[in-house]
Amino acid sequence: MVDGELDCETAITWSEQGSVVEGTAGLADPGDAVEAYLSPFVESHGGAIEMVDTAIGSLVVDGAEVVVGSASELSAGGWIVLTGNGCDGFDRP
Secondary structure, eight states: OOSOOOOSSSSEEEEEEEOOOTTOOOOOSSHHHHHHHHHHHHHOOOEEEESSSSSSSEEETEEEEEEEEEEETTSSSSSSEEEEEEETTTTOO
């Protein structure tokens, strides 16, 4: 079962914190935002997207959570992932 915690083979990890222009509208559903964030990682590294809860999802490869994205609600409405974490070797494509 996924828990939103990275399961890296080494202690080396990465994180990113994004921002958007004021007034940007996000996706209607937090799950859609997580899927949009993690889909490029799936295309590059394989695996599957599994939701931890309604706003957090993980890229799972060989049973290990290797990238985690957390959706945030925007002031203009909608959802977008601004915070992501991942294991070494599973960098953004």
